[in-house]
Amino acid sequence: DRLIRRDYLLPLWMVIPFFVEGRGAAGPAAIPLAMLAAIGLVNVVFAALSALGRKSGATDIDAPVGKGSSNDVGQSDQFSSMERSVFIYLFLYLIFSTYQFGFQLSNATLYPADQEAMTWVRKNTPAESRFLVLTGTTSVSCDSVLEWFPALTGRQSLYTVQGTEWIEGQNFNTYVKSTYPVQECLSSGDVPCLDAVVSRSQYDYIYVSKLLRVDNCQPLDIQRTFPYFLEHLHADNTLDMLYETEGVVIFSRQ
Numbered sequence: 383d384r385l386i387r388r389d390y391l392l393p394l395w396m397v398i399p400f401f402v403e404g405r406g407a408a409g410p411a412a413i414p415l416a417m418l419a420a421i422g423l424v425n426v427v428f429a430a431l432s433a434l435g436r437k438s439g440a441t442d443i444d445a446p447v448g449k450g451s452s453n454d455v456g457q458s459d460q461f462s463s464m465e466r467s468v469f470i471y472l473f474l475y476l477i478f479s480t481y482q483f484g485f486q487l488s489n490a491t492l493y494p495a496d497q498e499a500m501t502w503v504r505k506n507t508p509a510e511s512r513f514l515v516l517t518g519t520t521s522v523s524c525d526s527v528l529e530w531f532p533a534l535t536g537r538q539s540l541y542t543v544q545g546t547e548w549i550e551g552q553n554f555n556t557y558v559k560s561t562y563p564v565q566e567c568l569s570s571g572d573v574p575c576l577d578a579v580v581s582r583s584q585y586d587y588i589y590v591s592k593l594l595r596v597d598n599c600q601p602l603d604i605q606r607t608f609p610y611f612l613e614h615l616h617a618d619n620t621l622d623m624l625y626e627t628e629g630v631v632i633f634s635r636q
Contacts, residue, residue, distance in 0.1 A: 384418065392418050423472075428465060492526045492534075495629025496591055500534040502625055503632070507587065512538045514585040518568035518608055521598040522561045527591050540585055541565075571610025573618055588621070588633040 384392055395414035399407035503513070513535075519525040522543050531539045541561040547554045567575040568590070594606040615621060615633055625632040 384421065392421075423468075427468065431465065431468070492530050493593075493595070493629065495593075495627055496527050496530075497534070499589070499625065499627065499630035499632065500531060503535040503537060503587075503589070506624075507535075507537060509536060510538075511587055512540060512585045513587045513589050514564070514580065515539045515541065515589045515591075516565060516568055517591045518594045518606060519565055519597055520562065522565065523558065524596075524599040526596075531589070540580070568608040568611045569606075571608070571614065573611070573614040582620075582635055586635055587624075588615070588635070590615070590631050590633075592629050592631065 384390070392414045396411045396418065399410040403410060503511075513531065515528055515531050517525055517527045519528070522528055522541060528539060528542045529544050531537070532542055541564055543554075543558050543561065546557060550557045563579045564576070567573075567579065590608070590612065592607060592612065595602060597606070612631060615631070616623065618633075620636050621633040622636060623631065624634050
């Protein structure tokens with residue numbers, strides 16, 4: 383509708399953020415998108431419903447009816463009913479979507495065990511330390527431990543993807559996919575699996591979050607644990623355990 387009318391402000395406002403904002407473009411683009419949706423609702427959807435109401439009203443009578451007749455009132459009531467139905471549907475849909483998004487966002491939290499472990503890392507490891515952070519997630523872009531580790535510890539995390547879009551550029555998607563085999567090793571319970579996908583020379587410490595409560599932005603009905611993988615780490619003579627609680631264990635590479 384806006385393009386046909388040669389009104390390019392809102393379409394350009396919606397498109398430009400994707401050229402200048404990168405991964406964060408969805409937020410700024412949501413404003414003009416909502417405005418365009420409102421215009422489409424009024425100019426297209428309601429116009430179509432109005433035309434449908436007039437057509438339906440015309441077929442219900444055998445002869446023309448003058449202005450101000452009861453048939454005009456019936457047509458008005460019919461259109462108002464359609465309009466109310468659309469608004470009720472949109473209202474319920476938006477309420478449900480808002481609740482679902484808020485519930486999903488509330489699950490992306492950093493639990494106390496990881497907060498305490500990250501405080502320990504900040505106070506007890508060299509500033510230039512490189513960490514291999516393992517959580518077992520299948521979606522590294524939605525993992526609070528990986529995301530917050532660099533910010534709260536001041537240490538490098540090899541597979542934290544947030545922020546690397548500016549470094550990796552066109553290789554960003556390939557880089558994200560390369561992180562999955564590393565996390566999958568926790569479920570395999572096999573340390574050689576880890577050595578096959580990442581060289582030990584790349585990191586100084588291994589940080590393992592023992593409990594996976596949220597995966598792929600969805601809370602798990604049963605928390606995942608990785609006892610076999612942890613058992614292999616404890617048995618590895620080339621690793622020294624420096625820190626362990628019920629939720630986190632940290633090893634240093636000899």
